[in-house]
Amino acid sequence: MQLEPYISDLLYRYECVTVPEFGSFLTRKTSATIHETTHAFYPPKKVLSFNEQIQENDGLLARYIADVEKIPYEEASKKIKKRVKYLKSYLVEGETIAFENIGSLSLNNEGKMLFEPSYSFNYLTDAFGLSQFTSPEVTRDLHKETVEAIEKVVPIAVTPQRRQSRGYLKYAAVGLIALTIGGFAASNYYVNQIETHNQLAQEEANTQLESKIQEATFVINNPLPAVTLNVKKQYGNYHIVAGAFRLEENSDKKVNQLKELGYAARKIGTNKYGLHEVVYASYEDRLEALQALRDVKKTHNSDAWLLVKAIEE
Template sequence: MQLETYISDLLYRYECVIVPEFGAFLTQRVSAKINADSNTFFPPKKAISFNEQIQQNDGLLAHYIADVEKIPFEIALEKIKKRVASMKSQLVEKENISLDNIGALALNSEGKITFEPSNHLNYLTDAFGLNQVVSPAIMREELKREVESIEKVIPLTITPERRKSRPYLRYAAIAVVALGISGFLGSKYYVNQIENHNQIAQETANTQLEHKIQEATFVIENPLPAVSLTVTKPVGNYHIIAGAFRVEENCDKIIANLKAEGFNARKIGVNKYGLHQVVYDSYENRKEALKALHDIRRNNNSDAWLLVKNLE
């Protein structure tokens, strides 16, 4: 009977397989390792050992043989007993016993069984498909010394430059970085120039409009009595935003509705996204602005928010 076949099958699933009246084959998980001398990578595995002291039958091996061969448990025990007797006889006669994919057994001068494990199979199922890998060593220092020895015999004027880092790559990298920085600064400068231009253009348009209004004259045959009105110009750096709109006509509708509700609504210009902003009102005092914002969020618009900006 090929007893080692059944032992090998059980070693995949169990950490201890006892051969009654002979000994036990044990497995222990070993982590992956690298042999620096041979440049070999070894995956994790189950290391196999043999303990002659563990001989009490636990029924595992016999039950497995009985299930595989479809025989009674007692007959399986008899087969194991015969195989054990044969192995002991071989060891007494100084013969080595080779168990395929498990290892080799021998009897030493002290009458003890020695075991040399086999590395042909990895019984760790987690490492299935992983094999040992050998990677040739990279002999950088030896190659460097070899090149230096050649240079002493055959001096080449271009050799030192080849051995150094390529300067044109360094210059190219510097140029790329410089272009990136200049592009960024240039784009930022361009954006600032556009913003300044837009602001100046807006201020100029407002000034011209005010002049035209001031210079306009109206001829009325039956003039009404003069009425003096005090107009309060909205001031302050704290603005409660009601919304921002792409179409300016929508702003006028919103302003009309808000004024009908009693707010001092107005437009405060276009934000950086090109949207026309409408405010409920502007305040000089932060506390007053926050109080008004709280009231508006509670009673009118929960999406209202506070913009802190100097519009002058």
């Protein structure tokens, strides 16, 4: 079974896609960039990386394969395990594994995995439809040479003979200066009038406001005591799922049981199958959620899994 199509689908929606007992593909959003030399514009994108240290099964990949292929979760997990065994044996032989639209993996001399991401694919949905393009360099010297050539052909100097033959220009210039001075004077007068009007209106508004404030001022002789409430609200899009129940009363019982054990359990609504989901806790940080999931799987419930979902509080 090829894992690439499923991993590729999940990279659009999640920051981390873990292949159990193999490693995790991570994404990091970067802004648009411009290459200084080639003048190429690159849209914002998700940069891919690989971390072989994160191998703990969070259930994301197996559950997605199970939903797509309409098979049980356990069967999907077996298929992943079989594929991972094949990939590891391929790497040990010194071969390079190519994941379509994701990148390639190989082993170095020390037995560590080397990942080379694919730069021809963008998993950032906000940048859909945006592509790389190159803008030609702006050559300002070329425009300068064009202007100088025009000036040589059409000079703009005025000779004494032209001044004598065009005496009317002198009177036109005098008239233009007079109109300009008159326009400035009228403009200043109009602006002063507006400022005076605004100042009077502001003073009148302030007077009315002070009058209303004085009328509305009163004193409470016996003020109520201040009450401080400490409300702790669940935040975060990373949820450790304890189970899903068809009857809501069963989900309430599960929440109470987990709270008695010290977990910050709660219900997060129903899933697409109409089942009421109960979680151990919710987290803002993905790494913190993964660490908490490992603890839960070791100490309480090996079937717990991580759900990444934005929930309106």
